[in-house]
Amino acid sequence: MGYFFRLLQLLSTCVALSLVASENTWIADVSNWSMFTWCFCFVVTLLSLIVELCRLQENFSRSWNNFLITYTCFSALVCLSASIMYPIIHLQMLSYGTQWNHAIAATAFSCIASVAYAMETVWTCVNTSESCSFISLLKKLEITVACGILAFISNTFLYMHHLALVWCVAVYSICFILGVISLLQHRCDCDESLPLPFCVWADVFAVLLYATAAVLWPLYQFNEQLGGNPQRSRDASCNAGYSVCIWDQQLAVATLTAINLLIYVVDLVISASWI
Structure with a gap:
């Protein structure tokens, strides 16, 4: 398997x-993240396959399984983000025809890759009894995604014009602090001496907060009736030729919010099962 x-x-x-690189489907700057994601995942996966075919993983002992879980979970996350952001940003820039078909096909294969990485993560955890390490990995992923969100919202122009968006920023900050506390102080590694119920209640609180942000952020950023901008072409900063304009940052935050909400839900389900 x-x-x-x-x-x-x-x-x-x-x-x-390959599909994105051909037929001029690769648009400079805005395509770099997707291309880097697929190239990075391809190279590292190829190297890991060579290691296992040569049975070199025996030299790493238990750490090899931990590496596989970390890498496949991370790859599933970044491929999922590429599968969401690439079509939303690029399809409106491409004309119907070969380029459009290549972009759709590339998105479909990116989705397949994210599912394959996620399935391997679960399969490795089940067959190597690495559930406790998997919980710790989820905590690290939550913090990593939150750092990405905080990096994008460093531009105060994205949220200072509406109180609901300020609430979303507060949610990201609070959950980030809770995640750091859980990872550094309590670690949540399923050890009997650690207060696992604290981690579960923190996850419940984070899921509720992120659920509100997952609704409010795209609602007030992309709903025209609430003052949002539903189309990238209407953003003046995008038309000015910036590689990452205001609309791109809004979309990135919305995507990362949905991804982190999913990670928190999985973390909550697994942590609760250990009580």
Whole structure:
């Protein structure tokens, strides 16, 4: 099954980056993140497959399984973000025809890659009894995604014009602080001496907060009736030629919010099962 997942990941990422690189579907600057994601995942997956075919993983002992869980979970996350952001930003820039079809196909293969990485993560956890490490990994992913969100919202122009968006910023900050406390002070590694119920209640609180942000942020950023901008072409900063304009930052925050909400839900389900 491990080889099957690797081959599926290699095929899907290779096809996705090949489709984008051909037929002038790769638009400079705004395509760099998607291309980097697929290339990085393809190279690292290929190296891990070579290591296992040569049975070199025996030299790493238990740490190899931890590496696989960390890498596949991270790859599932970044491929999912590329699958969401690439079509939303690019399809409106491409004309119907070969370019449009290539972009749609690349998005589909990127989705397949994210599913393949997620399935391998679950399969590795189940077959190697790494559930406790998986919980710690989820905590690290939550903090990593939150750092990405905080980096985008450093531009106060994104949220200072509406109180609901300020609330979303408060949600991101509060959950980030709670995540750091859980990881550094309590670690949540399923050890009997650690206060796991604290982690569960923190996850419940974070899920509720992120659920509000996942609704309010896109609602007030992209709903025209509430003062939002539903189309990238209407953003003056995008027309000015900036590589990452205001609309792109708003979309990135909305995407990362949805992804982190999903991670918190998975973390809550797994943590609650250990009580």
